[in-house]
Amino acid sequence: VSVIIDGYPVTKHQVSLLEAESIIPLIIFELDVPSKEIFKRLLLEKKKEQSLPYPLHNSSQIIAVKKSKYHKNIVEIKQYYQEQHQNWYVIDGFHSKWWVWNEVITNVKMVNRYMQTYLERIKEGKAACIDKLCITPQELISRLGEFGQFCPVSLAESYELVDCSEMETLEFAAEFRGHYYKMGSREKLNKFLENPTLYVPPLAPHPLPSADMIPKRLTLSELKKRFPKCAELHGYCPVTYQDGNQRYEALVPGNIKYAIEYRDRIYICENSEKLEKFLRTPLKYWNQKLPYKLPPLKEPIHLTSLPLPGYLEQGIATSLIKAMNAVGCLKPKFPFLSIKKSALLYIAFHLKAFNPKGSEYTRKKYKKKMEQFVERCELITYLSAHMTRKYKEPQFRAIDFDHKLQTFLSLRNIDPV
Numbered sequence: 001v002s003v004i005i006d007g008y009p010v011t012k013h014q015v016s017l018l019e020a021e022s023i024i025p026l027i028i029f030e031l032d033v034p035s036k037e038i039f040k041r042l043l044l045e046k047k048k049e050q051s052l053p054y055p056l057h058n059s060s061q062i063i064a065v066k067k068s069k070y071h072k073n074i075v076e077i078k079q080y081y082q083e084q085h086q087n088w089y090v091i092d093g094f095h096s097k098w099w100v101w102n103e104v105i106t107n108v109k110m111v112n113r114y115m116q117t118y119l120e121r122i123k124e125g126k127a128a129c130i131d132k133l134c135i136t137p138q139e140l141i142s143r144l145g146e147f148g149q150f151c152p153v154s155l156a157e158s159y160e161l162v163d164c165s166e167m168e169t170l171e172f173a174a175e176f177r178g179h180y181y182k183m184g185s186r187e188k189l190n191k192f193l194e195n196p197t198l199y200v201p202p203l204a205p206h207p208l209p210s211a212d213m214i215p216k217r218l219t220l221s222e223l224k225k226r227f228p229k230c231a232e233l234h235g236y237c238p239v240t241y242q243d244g245n246q247r248y249e250a251l252v253p254g255n256i257k258y259a260i261e262y263r264d265r266i267y268i269c270e271n272s273e274k275l276e277k278f279l280r281t282p283l284k285y286w287n288q289k290l291p292y293k294l295p296p297l298k299e300p301i302h303l304t305s306l307p308l309p310g311y312l313e314q315g316i317a318t319s320l321i322k323a324m325n326a327v328g329c330l331k332p333k334f335p336f337l338s339i340k341k342s343a344l345l346y347i348a349f350h351l352k353a354f355n356p357k358g359s360e361y362t363r364k365k366y367k368k369k370m371e372q373f374v375e376r377c378e379l380i381t382y383l384s385a386h387m388t389r390k391y392k393e394p395q396f397r398a399i400d401f402d403h404k405l406q407t408f409l410s411l412r413n414i415d416p417v
Contacts, residue, residue, distance in 0.1 A: 011073050015080065024134050027111050028081055029104055030074075031093035035067065085134035086169060118175075127176035127196035129189065135170060135180075145179035145200065147208045152181055152199040153188040155206050160280040161214060176200065215262040215282045217275065223259045223266070231259070231266045234294065238267050238285040239274035246288070251295055262286055316351070323350035332377040335411045342377065345416055349373055373416060379408045 005025070009015045018024070042060055081088045091103050114132040121128035147155065151162040164172070164182035172183040176196045183189040197203050208214075218226070233241065237254040244250025254268030258275040261267075262282050269275040278285050303314055312320075327346050334342040352358065352366035383405060386398050394402065 010070055015077055028088050030090045032090050033093035037094055084136045087134050127174045127193050130173050130175050131170045140180055143180045145181050149182050150208060151184040151188055153183055153191050156199045156204055159206050215260050215279050218259040218261050229266060231268045233290055235268050237270035237274055238288055239277045240270050242285050319351055323347045326350055333380055334377050334416055335379060335408050379404055383408060
């Protein structure tokens with residue numbers, strides 16, 4: 001027997017009442033409709049009804065109060081059902097009721113198909129996917145098999161430790177012989193469903209290593225607590241060194257954000273990709289020896305301690321190259337100034353306008369000044385193109401010719417800065 005509950009639960013107390021009676025909705029639909037559209041539909045509905053002296057349950061006042069209460073609690077309720085049962089579906093209610101109906105029916109059929117397939121396969125003694133079955137995280141952990149949350153297929157086929165604990169959904173999880181197993185991908189899940197006995201004891205080729213033999217990622221605070229223990233390989237990334245055929249060029253310092261503890265030793269990887277490789281196949285990377293010759297230690301050098309050419313190279317080389325490239329393309333000539341001074345002024349404006357360490361206000365200010373400077377430089381090009389040898393009456397001149405000519409002449413004694 002199927003039961004449909006409309007508009008319930010919408011408070012935390014109602015959720016607790018359902019949980020107390022062990023009632024878990026198989027699927028919850030949230031109709032997402034903008035407030036403007038809700039009141040628009042109410043208005044159209046009211047036009048079809050006769051006016052009454054008292055407010056109806058669907059009046060704008062009552063709906064506004066309901067909506068306010070709904071938005072006050074729904075976020076927490078939605079988060080609870082998503083985390084505990086993964087059974088919350090959002091339907092775009094802006095569409096027609098027939099579109100909404102079809103969307104709801106499609107999702108209900110999908111969930112029923114998952115449940116029917118699960119029951120049939122379990123009854124036949126096969127492995128079955130447990131997605132869409134509202135299984136809580138607590139139940140999942142209590143019924144995990146011999147491999148915990150590690151993928152048994154990856155462990156059996158390539159002896160890789162693929163940790164699936166960070167997967168929030170049960171899309172790639174399955175049940176076999178009363179235990180739950182999590183796989184790392186759809187491909188691994190299909191292999192497990194097809195022949196699960198190959199990946200669980202007694203036929204599984206590799207057992208899960210003990211807890212102290214499983215690499216564990218360390219946070220910065222955990223790494224500090226390990227002091228004075230030092231990192232292996234002098235802090236060089238073991239994955240980069242091994243994958244680089246243990247060449248001298250493959251000695252790359254690791255980043256303390258990607259630290260790992262394995263066999264009571266600490267390893268530091270170069271990036272998250274190398275970290276994942278170590279976590280999957282620690283036996284490949286843990287036991288290495290460094291060559292006798294190591295790269296020199298890189299000591300930080302303060303920018304101000306460099307000689308002037310080095311300071312300029314490290315500090316403003318990029319900005320200066322961009323400014324010189326821009327002045328080379330523009331070739332500015334300010335009225336009544338030399339070419340050299342015009343170019344220097346443009347470079348100065350460019351450096352100020354695109355200074356990465358300057359404030360937003362300063363950059364905008366000098367961008368505006370630079371645009372004004374370029375606009376005045378273009379006066380020469382404009383006037384040279386429109387100035388004629390013979391005198392023309394004002395009515396025969398270009399519309400803005402007189403204005404630009406007066407602007408040009410007014411710049412004779414003006415400081416462009």
